[in-house]
Amino acid sequence: xxxxxxxxxxxxxxxxxxxxxxxxxxxxxxxxxxxxxxxxxxxxxxxxxxxxxxxxxxxxxxxxxxxxxxxxxxxxxxxxxxxxxxxxxxxxxxxxxxxxxxxxxxxxxxxxxxxxxxxxxxxxxxxxxxxxxxxxxxxxxxxxxxxxxxxxxxxxxxxxxxxxxxxxxxxxxxxxxxxxxxxxxxxxxxxxxxxxxxxxxxxxxxxxxxxxxxxxxxxxxxxxxxxxxxxxxxxxxxxxxxxxxxxxxxxxxxxxxxxxxxxxxxxx
Amino acid sequence: xxxxxxxxxxxxxxxxxxxxxxxxxxxxxxxxxxxxxxxxxxxxxxxxxxxxxxxxxxxxxxxxxxxxxxxxxxxxxxxxxxxxxxxxxxxxxxxxxxxxxxxxxxxxxxxxxxxxxxxxxxxxxxxxxxxxxxxxxxxxxxxxxxxxxxxxxxxxxxxxxxxxxxxxxxxxxxxxxxxxxxxxxxxxxxxxxxxxxxxxxxxxxxxxx
Numbered sequence: 001x002x003x004x005x006x007x008x009x010x011x012x013x014x015x016x017x018x019x020x021x022x023x024x025x026x027x028x029x030x031x032x033x034x035x036x037x038x039x040x041x042x043x044x045x046x047x048x049x050x051x052x053x054x055x056x057x058x059x060x061x062x063x064x065x066x067x068x069x070x071x072x073x074x075x076x077x078x079x080x081x082x083x084x085x086x087x088x089x090x091x092x093x094x095x096x097x098x099x100x101x102x103x104x105x106x107x108x109x110x111x112x113x114x115x116x117x118x119x120x121x122x123x124x125x126x127x128x129x130x131x132x133x134x135x136x137x138x139x140x141x142x143x144x145x146x147x148x149x150x151x152x153x154x155x156x157x158x159x160x161x162x163x164x165x166x167x168x169x170x171x172x173x174x175x176x177x178x179x180x181x182x183x184x185x186x187x188x189x190x191x192x193x194x195x196x197x198x199x200x201x202x203x204x205x206x207x208x209x210x211x212x213x214x215x216x217x218x219x220x221x222x223x224x225x226x227x228x229x230x231x232x233x234x235x236x237x238x239x240x241x242x243x244x245x246x247x248x249x250x251x252x253x254x255x256x257x258x259x260x261x262x263x264x265x266x267x268x
Numbered sequence: 269x270x271x272x273x274x275x276x277x278x279x280x281x282x283x284x285x286x287x288x289x290x291x292x293x294x295x296x297x298x299x300x301x302x303x304x305x306x307x308x309x310x311x312x313x314x315x316x317x318x319x320x321x322x323x324x325x326x327x328x329x330x331x332x333x334x335x336x337x338x339x340x341x342x343x344x345x346x347x348x349x350x351x352x353x354x355x356x357x358x359x360x361x362x363x364x365x366x367x368x369x370x371x372x373x374x375x376x377x378x379x380x381x382x383x384x385x386x387x388x389x390x391x392x393x394x395x396x397x398x399x400x401x402x403x404x405x406x407x408x409x410x411x412x413x414x415x416x417x418x419x420x421x422x423x424x425x426x427x428x429x430x431x432x433x434x435x436x437x438x439x440x441x442x443x444x445x446x447x448x449x450x451x452x453x454x455x456x457x458x459x460x461x462x463x464x465x466x467x468x469x470x471x472x473x474x475x476x477x
Contacts, residue, residue: 051418053421053422127368129368132370170326171328206327
């Protein structure tokens with residue numbers, strides 16, 4: 001049994017208020033946000049300091065200094081720069097998740113030496129130098145390559161979180177089934193691998209995005225997704241995830257569902 | 269009597285069959301293909317772009333309208349006099365080096381084309397040098413640069429810098445866009461303009477044309 005893992009996406013300097021808090025070194029704001037995400041049920045706190053160009057290293061260091069003492073859950077270190085990740089990795093106590101590696105040559109070649117010999121979880125994007133995947137087979141092929149390459153440097157399949165890259169349904173109505181089929185395909189070949197990713201791309205270009213995102217996460221969970229990078233303070237999507245997890249048999253005696261109902265986090 | 273407003277209405281309601289029918293009727297009545305194109309279809313797509321900008325039309329509807337227009341253009345092309353169809357201002361568009369995300373870029377390219385411009389879509393992962401080379405090659409008056417990632421935004425600046433260093437800066441208007449891009453960023457890197465969506469991009473490009 002495998003409870004769904006929410007990676008809280010809020011500590012990202014591309015979000016205006018977070019960027020302001022980081023620029024002003026407002027630790028109280030960051031601590032408050034992280035505490036709320038943990039309380040809402042996050043399993044990891046993603047930390048991305050990339051938006052203030054030229055300040056990533058110092059911003060990441062300050063964020064980790066600030067979050068470290070209050071975070072009761074592990075962090076997801078989010079950067080394309082191995083030097084920033086190396087520094088960040090040395091600052092955390094709990095085994096972190098790393099966001100991310102992909103098959104894009106530059107990214108792949110930079111990340112492999114960083115990952116080798118480290119104990120961590122790793123998000124692996126189904127992206128390569130030819131661009132976004134164009135079919136389910138394409139996603140599956142890339143997912144399998146990533147798993148095989150990471151296994152070679154002794155990262156176990158259970159530590160790998162494949163991101164199949166959700167694409168907008170508004171530009172091509174086949175994009176929903178494309179990614180759902182891919183998740184089923186990857187899980188059929190590697191039952192122990194995790195599937196994660198952002199979800200909101202699915203609703204890009206359409207109105208009423210939140211209902212699309214909620215129903216989509218339930219469908220993805222049915223296909224095998226067991227983690228997502230989302231805003232844990234979005235109560236409705238969290239309620240959807242908890243309910244879907246219960247329906248998929250991942251909630252013994254429906255305890256988490258019932259707890260959620262009693263806490264008034266899940267409403268009909 | 270041809271009412272060009274009906275063409276706009278058919279585009280806005282995504283009625284491809286209806287549109288083809290009235291375009292055919294207009295041709296039968298002797299309306300010039302060029303008039304149908306500019307006063308009917310392009311004017312109609314401007315309305316579609318505006319509606320998209322205001323959140324009254326959504327990407328699937330805009331795609332449907334553009335496909336409907338494309339079918340009509342195929343019908344009109346053989347009837348347009350030499351040069352007429354390609355009168356549009358020359359635009360180049362691409363995503364910056366290192367960025368392979370092209371959904372937004374494709375939508376903008378489609379809207380610019382629908383507004384009568386001659387769009388040279390360079391594709392994804394375009395180096396600053398290639399942008400510069402294509403300006404001369406296509407005699408472009410407008411350069412559209414797209415980036416989706418915060419990590420590839422600095423490449424937008426390098427692309428603008430390269431255009432300036434090549435001495436072509438005064439010959440072109442530079443537009444930038446993509447999820448993390450803002451007006452402030454556009455100003456900082458010395459672009460001429462920023463558009464948050466494909467509808468606004470089309471309007472902005474027209475203001476430069």
